[in-house]
Amino acid sequence: MSSNSSSLYPSTYHPQPNALAGELSALLGPTKVLSGVGERLNYRYDAILIGQTPLAVVLPETTEDVVTAVRLARRAGIPVVGRGAASGLSGGAVPLQESVVISFTRMTQLNIFPLQQQAVAQPGVITLAVSEAAKPYGLVYPPDPASLRTSTIGGNLGENAGGPMCFKYGVSGDYVHALEVVDADGDIHQLERGAYDLAGLLIGSEGTLGLITQATLRLVTPPKYTRTLMIHFAEVGQAAEAVSQAIAAGAVPSKLEFMDKICIGAVEDYLALGLPREAEALLLVDTDGDDLETVEAELALVEQACKAYGAVVRRAANDLEAAALWQARRSISPALGRIRPKRMNEDIVVPRSRLPEVVREIRALSEATGFNVAQFGHIGDGNLHPNILFDPRHESEAAVHDLAHQIALVALRCGGVLSGEHGIGAMKRDFMLDALDRSNLEALWQIKRALDPALSLNPGKILPEW
Ligand SMILES: Cc1cc2nc3c(=O)[nH]c(=O)nc-3n(C[C@H](O)[C@H](O)[C@H](O)COP(=O)(O)OP(=O)(O)OC[C@H]3O[C@@H](n4cnc5c(N)ncnc54)[C@H](O)[C@@H]3O)c2cc1C
Structure with missing residues (x-):
């Protein structure tokens, strides 16, 4: 199957950027449309990819503004790309062809x-x-x-x-x-x-x-009590197994985060929080609820399970100490940014029982390719974020993409999926061919065509062609 998006936007159609922007501006008012090339350039990237400069950027203030922009773009045969803060990590908000970007940053009611x-x-x-x-x-x-x-x-x-x-x-x-x-x-x-x-x-x-x-x-009422643990292990497999044991014993932690040795070292170099550099795996765990006894009992279950695997456990004595421990997790991104200027952030999910093997395989890929790959994530859900660190001035982005593909294949082989929370976007669109069989992909295309027959909404994302 192949998408016919190219025939929808025939190569003979070359609208002058300012003609379309001018029309949008006439309908919406000039303060809601960016047409200067310098302004438009700022809307071609997200946190991971750089795409094509949009023909025009619309800054709607109401739903009616969105309707006007979508209808006009539709009439001109130009696709529309929605955009929030562009913090996405899979290229979702990045225009891949001549497009109108609708940036929602003024719709803040x-x-x-x-x-x-x-x-x-x-x-x-x-x-x-x-x-x-x-x-x-x-x-x-x-x-x-x-x-x-x-x-x-x-x-x-x-x-x-x-x-x-x-x-x-x-x-x-x-x-x-x-x-x-x-x-x-x-x-x-x-x-x-x-x-x-x-x-x-x-x-x-x-x-x-x-x-x-x-x-x-x-909205929900927040829990009355929260308790925090930092736990470190000599081996990643022990961390994954201890987490499974604690959950099987009845603990439902509200947060359960994993950092590998590279992350621990990077955060320590950055903030000197006193993290154990020698550890292979570090867990940060919160339990919470309205009944203090239950919150403490759940924490004890996690503590016992981890100690049984030889972990060193540190309990936060108060809120201030808990905040300091969580600062380590929050600092991973800036800390990794000091090692290499760019990262490709993978987002696989695997069954928790397969995590040790997945972490090991990804390490082996890192060694074989020479790229530094830092691993962290929401270990409770088996959601792992292997981050490939690189410098685009000296290292090939194609090789980085290839490594991201290898990592995705490891996840699929171990019974996992391509994305836990960052989406497929443009980055993993082609990996969908490995993840789903043709009949499933065809079903997704049918949904897409039913709701967007002209394929004008964010083309080039999620669904691969073949
Ligand atoms: C340092 C850092 C940490 C992050 N941590 C997390 C994390 O813990 N968990 C997590 O899930 N993600 C995380 N992300 C990824 C990113 O922040 C999330 O994907 C976030 O949801 C994107 O929001 P955004 O407003 O930036 O959307 P954008 O990146 O602008 O857009 C994301 C997608 O949503 C679409 N979109 C935007 N607005 C609309 C709309 N109104 N209607 C329909 N579609 C729309 C876009 O077309 C695009 O496909 C992180 C990113 C960074 C840089």
Whole structure:
């Protein structure tokens, strides 16, 4: 099968960038459209990829603005790429051909409804802002990607973002009551969760099936008590096995994060927090709840399981000490950035029981290729982020991509999947050919064509051609 996207945007059609931008500007007003090349250049990348400079960038303030932009782009035969904060790690928000980028950063209305325990957010709302606005009402929004200070609700739902709390509390999509969506024709839909769950279909679809213009989100009351452990092991396999034992014994930690030796060393070089450089694996664990006895008992289960595997366990004495321990996890990204200027961030999920073997295989690939690969992730869910560190001035990006592919194949061979929370985007689109058989891929294409027959929404993402 092959996509006919090229015939939709015939090579004879070459709109002058400013002609399309001019039309958008005339309809929306000049302050909502960027047409200068210097301005447009800023909208061709996300946190991992650089793509093509868009023909025009629209900064909508209302759903009607989105409708206008989608309809005009549709009439001109130009695709539309939705964009939040562009912190994505799979190239989802990156235009791959002449496009109109719709950047949601001005759609930041947010209302809290404490009695309903709901927030109604426009897509440009920063993730952390939801919990900050909910806090005075004694409520919280649990999805906690490490990027929560910059990422947006639209981008989080586009990728179905997770975070350290997802093992106990779930991912972004688990907190959606309803969505307002603008479809490929520019029509507005109000989607509730329910039969056929069209809202669920939109979540994680990376802007390829519709553009989210509003989300009704579920808020919860935060737990009264939290307890924190830092645990280190002489061997990665011991960490994975201890975690499985603790969970089997009944512990449901709210956070369960893993860092390998490279991450430990990088964070230590960066912040000198006193982390054990000699350790092969470090776990950071929180248990939480409203009943202190249960919270302590769950912590004890984790502690016992880890000690049985020879781990060294350190309990945070208070909130301040816990925050200091978690600083280690939060600092991984900047710390790795000091080793090499660029990273390709893989995002595989494997059964927890296979983690030791997967970590070992990835290490072997790192040694064989000469690339530094740091590994960390949400070990409770088996979600691992092998980060390939490289310097594009001296190292080949094609070789990095090839290594990312090898890592994806290790995950698939061990019963895992290509992505836990960063999406497929452009980066892993071709790996989908390894992950799904042709009939499954064909079914996905049928859904895409049913909702976006002209293939005008974020082309080149998720679905491979063959
Ligand atoms: C340092 C760092 C740490 C990170 N940690 C995590 C983590 O812990 N967990 C995690 O899950 N991710 C993490 N990420 C990845 C990234 O932050 C998430 O994928 C986030 O959800 C992207 O949000 P964004 O607003 O930047 O979206 P963008 O990158 O702008 O867009 C992401 C995708 O969503 C689509 N999109 C954007 N807005 C809309 C909309 N309104 N309607 C429909 N589609 C839309 C885009 O087209 C694109 O496909 C991290 C990234 C960085 C740089």
